[in-house]
Structures are given as C-alpha cells and as structure tokens.
Amino acid sequence: MADDTHPLLEGLGVERVSEPVAVVIFGASGDLTSRKLMPALHALMAGNQLSPATAVVGVGRSELSDDDFRERMRKAVEEAGPVDERAWQALAAGLRYVSGGYGDEDTYRRLEVVLDGLDERIGTSGNRLYYLSTPPRVFATVVHRLGQRGLHRPAGEGKFARVVIEKPFGRDLRSAVQLDEALHEVLDEEQIYRIDHYLGKETVQNVLALRFANSIFEPVWNRRYVDSVQITVAEASGVGHRAGFYEEAGALRDIVQNHALQVLALMAMEPPASMSPKGIRDEKVKALEAVDLLTPSEVATETVRGQYGPGWVAGEEVPGYLEEPDVDPSSHTETYVAMRLRIDNWRWAGVPFYLRTGKRLPKRATEVALGFKAVPHLPFAATQATELGPNALVLRIQPDEGITLRFGAKVPGQAFEVRSVSMDFSYGAAFIEAPAEAYERLLHDALLGDPTLFIRTDEVEQAWRIVQPLLDAWAEDPHPPAPYAAGTWGPARADELLAEDGRTWRRP
Ligand SMILES: NC(=O)c1ccc[n+]([C@@H]2O[C@H](COP(=O)([O-])OP(=O)(O)OC[C@H]3O[C@@H](n4cnc5c(N)ncnc54)[C@H](OP(=O)(O)O)[C@@H]3O)[C@@H](O)[C@H]2O)c1
CATH class of the missing domain: 3.40.50.720 (NAD(P)-binding Rossmann-like Domain)
Structure with a gap:
C-alpha cells in the first residue's frame, strides 16, 4: 500500500x-x-x-x-x-x-x-x-x-x-x-x-498494531502454532496506604477483572473490520464471551489465591500483608491470583491462557507472552539442543516497553549446538516521540467523543461473568489464601498449576 x-x-x-x-x-x-x-x-x-x-x-x-x-x-x-x-x-x-x-x-x-x-x-x-x-x-x-x-x-x-x-x-x-x-x-x-487506564497505555494499544498491521504474526496467532499464553501483571509494591480500599477489593477485583482481562481480550480477539469503536469493542466482547466459565470445583483446581507474608523486595525487608497498617490481622483478602483459562472458539480451543497478578512479587512487570509449539521434528541430537527453549513472543507492557522474540540460533563454533536467543525491540530506543500518559490519551479521547479505548457495558459484564465463580467459591472457602514470601513469584501451588501441564511460568 x-x-x-x-x-x-x-x-x-x-x-x-x-x-x-x-x-x-x-x-x-x-x-x-x-x-x-x-x-x-x-x-x-x-x-x-x-x-x-x-x-x-x-x-x-x-x-x-x-x-x-x-x-x-x-x-x-x-x-x-x-x-x-x-x-x-x-x-x-x-x-x-x-x-x-x-x-x-x-x-x-x-x-x-x-x-x-x-x-x-x-x-x-x-x-x-x-x-x-x-x-x-x-x-x-x-x-x-x-x-x-x-x-x-x-x-x-x-x-x-x-x-x-x-x-x-x-x-x-x-x-x-x-x-x-x-x-x-x-x-x-x-x-x-x-x-480502564491500562487501555490508555501505548503498549497495550500496540497489541492491536502488532497483530493487525503486520502480516507475519497473525498467521501464527492461533491454536495451530501457539502452545500457551501467559499474562503477567506483577507489582513489587505492597498495599501501601490503600489498605482500606484493598481489603474490600483484593487482586481479583483490582487487577484481573479489568486490566488482565482487557489485555486478554485484545490478545485473543478476532481482527476487527475497522478500528471503529464498535468494531473493536464487538470483537473484544466476543473473545470474553468465549472464555469458559469455571465451575465451583474447577475454581479449586484451576485457580490459585495467595497472600504475601514478610520477606525481602529489592534488598529491603518488608512486612507481610497481615502486618500492614489498617489490614485485618485475620484477613483472607488475596494479594495474588493465578488462573488457567480456556477460550472455547476456533482460534484458541485447547490453548491454555495462564493469568497471574500479585503484589510484592520480585519486580514490577506487565507482559504477555505467547509460547509456540515445538517443531514437529528436531533433526538434531537431543544433546545438541539442551539449551533450546520454546519460541516465544513477549510483549512487554511496562516497564521497559517493547517486544522480545525468542528463537533458536546456532552457537558459533565447530560443533552444531542450538541455543535460545532473544531479539529485542524497545520503544525507548526506536522512537523519539514520548508516549502520552494514559490519562492524557483517555481524557483527550473522551473530549473528542472517541470511545474506542473505553469499556462498554457488555465488556464489564462479561469480565464479571468470568471472575464471579472465583468470588463465589472463595467467599465460601474457610481456608486462608496460600502464603508466599514477599519478593518471590507467588505460592508454590501456582508453579504446580503449570507443572501439571509440563510448563513453567516465565521470569519477566
Ligand atoms: N487514585 C488513583 O490512582 C486511582 C486509580 C484508578 C482508579 N481510581 C478511582 O478514581 C476515583 C477517584 O480516586 P481518588 O484516589 O481521587 O479518590 P479519593 O481521593 O479517595 O476521593 C476523591 C474525593 O472523593 C470524595 N470522597 C471521599 N470519600 C468519600 C465518601 N465516602 N463519600 C463521598 N465523597 C467522598 C472526597 O472529596 P470531598 O471530601 O471534597 O467530597 C475525595 O477528595 C475512585 O473511584 C478510584 O477508585 C483512582
């Protein structure tokens, strides 16, 4: 063109x-x-x-x-x-x-x-x-x-x-x-x-650009090539001075219902016919509608709720959630959620979507990672590819905004040995234009009457539909959330969730 x-x-x-x-x-x-x-x-x-x-x-x-x-x-x-x-x-x-x-x-x-x-x-x-x-x-x-x-x-x-x-x-x-x-x-x-200020972030909008302005990604953006998807919204901070709010909310309401599911919708949606508000929002709703609802017994097997205990983050000793000011010392509020979701449609059937979010994780990082399937046949000896991991495309939403592609390359030398390497695109290095602050972008759009990046009523309801089974099951559950030490990547059960599928969480 x-x-x-x-x-x-x-x-x-x-x-x-x-x-x-x-x-x-x-x-x-x-x-x-x-x-x-x-x-x-x-x-x-x-x-x-x-x-x-x-x-x-x-x-x-x-x-x-x-x-x-x-x-x-x-x-x-x-x-x-x-x-x-x-x-x-x-x-x-x-x-x-x-x-x-x-x-x-x-x-x-x-x-x-x-x-x-x-x-x-x-x-x-x-x-x-x-x-x-x-x-x-x-x-x-x-x-x-x-x-x-x-x-x-x-x-x-x-x-x-x-x-x-x-x-x-x-x-x-x-x-x-x-x-x-x-x-x-x-x-x-x-x-x-x-x-939802996440939608005002350039890197979130770039999911649309990456997917729909390029011809090389969309052909592999489906169950035939994608093995699994991981969405991570990690915070290093604790509850800070927002305990009053957080005690009522928890990580599921604060992050999953809105930010994480919005990112999932943009990742999973079908290409819209145009960037019109209706075009985009219709497709996002369809993607959310296709998310399989968890039954009460699946909440126990497909989700993990955690709460941070005392620990160390970035070299600093920090208290556990229950020791934070204004937190009920017997609180069951979750500061960590991980879940395995299925999207029942032609594009994604059989591809697990793993979501996780938490406070007091080792670093602040929001990213979406597509892990790709292995090649049908590896024409090397297993010993030649011990350091070859799955191909992955990682969209780094914050901080250090950019995109990483991981693939195998030959290690220089006489032997034929293949190892995973990364190709990096960084916003900061590629553009001199400063990204607009999310609120700037969204306020301006509201003033211009462009609702594309705002959440329509049916999107809100679909997102609640997905998290409601978790809210219901957890409200009935007398057990406290699984503990994890501040500064670690969440409860052990979250690692088991992926290990059951022969996978591991990425370390952003
Ligand atoms: N702060 C953030 O970064 C952030 C991020 C995402 C979303 N939000 C949302 O944005 C909204 C505003 O956030 P904020 O942090 O500015 O809130 P805030 O400081 O707690 O409250 C804003 C104002 O609302 C009034 N207010 C407080 N409690 C009230 C009550 N019980 N009844 C009636 N009025 C009350 C107070 O003004 P007066 O006393 O003068 O009436 C207060 O200055 C909230 O809905 C919040 O959930 C905030």
Missing part, C-alpha cells in the same frame, strides 16, 4: 483538537485529580490539543474557594513536571470550584449557574464532560442528580454531555448490573466513558 497508515490504524494517535468544553470533576479534592487529571489537562493544553475555551470545574464536599482550588491545581501541575505558563494561564482562567454534598440538590443548582457563567465568559458553549472521580458508591447519586437538573442533556444540536466513570465498575456481577441500571436511567450508553 502506498500510504504509510494502515486503514485499521487510521485515527489512532493523530493530533486532534477538542471542542470548547467545561470539564466538571466530582471529587476534585482527591488524589486522582491532583496526580493524574490536572497534569493531563495541562499537558494537553500545552500540546495544543485542547480548545483554549476549556474550563475545569471542581466539585466536592471540601470547602474550597476558586482561588484555593486554583492554588491546589497549580501545585499539582508543578509536581507533575515543568509548567507551560501559557497553557497554565489558559486553564487557570477557567478554573472554578463548587463546594457541596454530592446528593444535595443545591450543589447542582449552583453548578448550573457556574457552567452557564463559563459558557458566557470562556465560551465553553454548552459542552460538558463530567468526570466522576469520587469513590464508586457516589457515582449513582451524582448521575441521578445531574439527571434531575437536566444537566446530562446535551445543550443542543451538535453539543455533548458525557460522563467519565472510574473503575471499579461494581464489586461483582450483580452490583455492576445495578450500577449500570442506575447510569442508564439517566444516560445513554453513548454518553458513558468507563476508564
């Missing part, structure tokens, strides 16, 4: 400027707003990707004046990196704060007055992006109140009112359905943008 852009990739990463808009952040006094949202808005403004007529309105119970809020946001931007004064001034002119309870009618009356004022003064022209950055239990209340006031309705032809929702989307299948019902009482699905 003469053009450089593959038709499937059109629109991805092309610089676009969003329309005038008021971004309303509920829970703006919180951590996410300071650490991610405001720095992302600043970076977008500095990159000329936002209309100069972009206002940011914080809403929250904390009593703050407009000036207090502006000062906080300035600090947040400074902490994130160098400040572009022109961009900051443009944003600062449209920064407002509305104090009030999320269920309080008067909050929304005053919010409406502020928004109308911004339309007049800044020219935000009736467009609204509501960002729900509060704890999830407040989501339904905010949306209900927006609906009562009519603030959820686009201000006219060609105008938009969208709502961005942060994960977690429910805490099980039932509550996820309930949350969606509450949202849909007020909003159309097209107005809802459910964020």
Whole structure:
C-alpha cells in the first residue's frame, strides 16, 4: 500500500483538537485529580490539543474557594513536571470550584449557574464532560442528580454531555448490573466513558498494531502454532496506604477483572473490520464471551489465591500483608491470583491462557507472552539442543516497553549446538516521540467523543461473568489464601498449576 497508515490504524494517535468544553470533576479534592487529571489537562493544553475555551470545574464536599482550588491545581501541575505558563494561564482562567454534598440538590443548582457563567465568559458553549472521580458508591447519586437538573442533556444540536466513570465498575456481577441500571436511567450508553487506564497505555494499544498491521504474526496467532499464553501483571509494591480500599477489593477485583482481562481480550480477539469503536469493542466482547466459565470445583483446581507474608523486595525487608497498617490481622483478602483459562472458539480451543497478578512479587512487570509449539521434528541430537527453549513472543507492557522474540540460533563454533536467543525491540530506543500518559490519551479521547479505548457495558459484564465463580467459591472457602514470601513469584501451588501441564511460568 502506498500510504504509510494502515486503514485499521487510521485515527489512532493523530493530533486532534477538542471542542470548547467545561470539564466538571466530582471529587476534585482527591488524589486522582491532583496526580493524574490536572497534569493531563495541562499537558494537553500545552500540546495544543485542547480548545483554549476549556474550563475545569471542581466539585466536592471540601470547602474550597476558586482561588484555593486554583492554588491546589497549580501545585499539582508543578509536581507533575515543568509548567507551560501559557497553557497554565489558559486553564487557570477557567478554573472554578463548587463546594457541596454530592446528593444535595443545591450543589447542582449552583453548578448550573457556574457552567452557564463559563459558557458566557470562556465560551465553553454548552459542552460538558463530567468526570466522576469520587469513590464508586457516589457515582449513582451524582448521575441521578445531574439527571434531575437536566444537566446530562446535551445543550443542543451538535453539543455533548458525557460522563467519565472510574473503575471499579461494581464489586461483582450483580452490583455492576445495578450500577449500570442506575447510569442508564439517566444516560445513554453513548454518553458513558468507563476508564480502564491500562487501555490508555501505548503498549497495550500496540497489541492491536502488532497483530493487525503486520502480516507475519497473525498467521501464527492461533491454536495451530501457539502452545500457551501467559499474562503477567506483577507489582513489587505492597498495599501501601490503600489498605482500606484493598481489603474490600483484593487482586481479583483490582487487577484481573479489568486490566488482565482487557489485555486478554485484545490478545485473543478476532481482527476487527475497522478500528471503529464498535468494531473493536464487538470483537473484544466476543473473545470474553468465549472464555469458559469455571465451575465451583474447577475454581479449586484451576485457580490459585495467595497472600504475601514478610520477606525481602529489592534488598529491603518488608512486612507481610497481615502486618500492614489498617489490614485485618485475620484477613483472607488475596494479594495474588493465578488462573488457567480456556477460550472455547476456533482460534484458541485447547490453548491454555495462564493469568497471574500479585503484589510484592520480585519486580514490577506487565507482559504477555505467547509460547509456540515445538517443531514437529528436531533433526538434531537431543544433546545438541539442551539449551533450546520454546519460541516465544513477549510483549512487554511496562516497564521497559517493547517486544522480545525468542528463537533458536546456532552457537558459533565447530560443533552444531542450538541455543535460545532473544531479539529485542524497545520503544525507548526506536522512537523519539514520548508516549502520552494514559490519562492524557483517555481524557483527550473522551473530549473528542472517541470511545474506542473505553469499556462498554457488555465488556464489564462479561469480565464479571468470568471472575464471579472465583468470588463465589472463595467467599465460601474457610481456608486462608496460600502464603508466599514477599519478593518471590507467588505460592508454590501456582508453579504446580503449570507443572501439571509440563510448563513453567516465565521470569519477566
Ligand atoms: N487514585 C488513583 O490512582 C486511582 C486509580 C484508578 C482508579 N481510581 C478511582 O478514581 C476515583 C477517584 O480516586 P481518588 O484516589 O481521587 O479518590 P479519593 O481521593 O479517595 O476521593 C476523591 C474525593 O472523593 C470524595 N470522597 C471521599 N470519600 C468519600 C465518601 N465516602 N463519600 C463521598 N465523597 C467522598 C472526597 O472529596 P470531598 O471530601 O471534597 O467530597 C475525595 O477528595 C475512585 O473511584 C478510584 O477508585 C483512582
């Protein structure tokens, strides 16, 4: 093809400027707003990707004046990196704060007055992006109140009112359905943008580029050549100051239900006809639908739940989960999950997908590895190939983003000996363009009305459908999770799970 852009990739990463808009952040006094949202808005403004007529309105119970809020946001931007004064001034002119309870009618009356004022003064022209950055239990209340006031309705032809929702989307299948019902009482699905920041990562999007812009990978991307797939989301950190949240969530809800299954869907999906939001999301849903649900007895044989004990990580002695501040000393919350899943369709029948995630593992690493089948016949003596492992294609999502291909090569010398070697592609070395921060990419997409990288309601439900049997079985299980020492790769049972199939976990 003469053009450089593959038709499937059109629109991805092309610089676009969003329309005038008021971004309303509920829970703006919180951590996410300071650490991610405001720095992302600043970076977008500095990159000329936002209309100069972009206002940011914080809403929250904390009593703050407009000036207090502006000062906080300035600090947040400074902490994130160098400040572009022109961009900051443009944003600062449209920064407002509305104090009030999320269920309080008067909050929304005053919010409406502020928004109308911004339309007049800044020219935000009736467009609204509501960002729900509060704890999830407040989501339904905010949306209900927006609906009562009519603030959820686009201000006219060609105008938009969208709502961005942060994960977690429910805490099980039932509550996820309930949350969606509450949202849909007020909003159309097209107005809802459910964020999983993993999908904002360049390397996650690169799974699509790798698979669908190249002709050399797709022919082997199936059961005929792939022996097994491993998805690893490893964290070296412990629960930190998030014990309150984590005790309620655990690794299954925190990572598997969203990030890990999103990565699995992108790996396993069929090629979409186009990169349209519908094209991609339809195929992801189909892949998730094809995941075989575990029965209660299979939860015991196909999954592993673990909890870290004391140990050493990166040369530092660290406490076990039960010794962490604010953790119930008899807690059964899992900090590690491993599972073997099957995808029942033509492409993947018989290929095990091994997923694992954990805290306090030896290093932070997210990767997807395809292990390939052995050649049908090895024309060498076994002694000539003792150091030959399976061919593997590894997509390193973070850190050290890149791709590694492992294959056999002849060891130089008189003897004919074959050994596995790696061919490496590294983003940092191949591109001078800095990757956009995930929140930058996703906020910009939400402002542009591109929902491709957001999670549709049926994706959320399919993901809960897959993890629900584990939640149910573990809730009934009186045994504590299997212990593992901090700084190791999880409980021994996780190694046995793969050993049963004659395989081993990769060491990222
Ligand atoms: N922080 C992250 O890195 C991160 C990552 C992924 C997802 N998320 C999700 O993003 C959302 C916001 O995260 P965050 O870390 O900014 O949350 P946060 O700091 O705990 O809360 C944000 C704001 O919500 C209000 N709030 C807190 N507890 C409340 C309660 N019980 N009832 C009503 N309002 C309450 C507070 O504002 P006022 O007191 O002023 O009302 C608080 O400043 C959450 O849904 C979280 O799960 C966060």
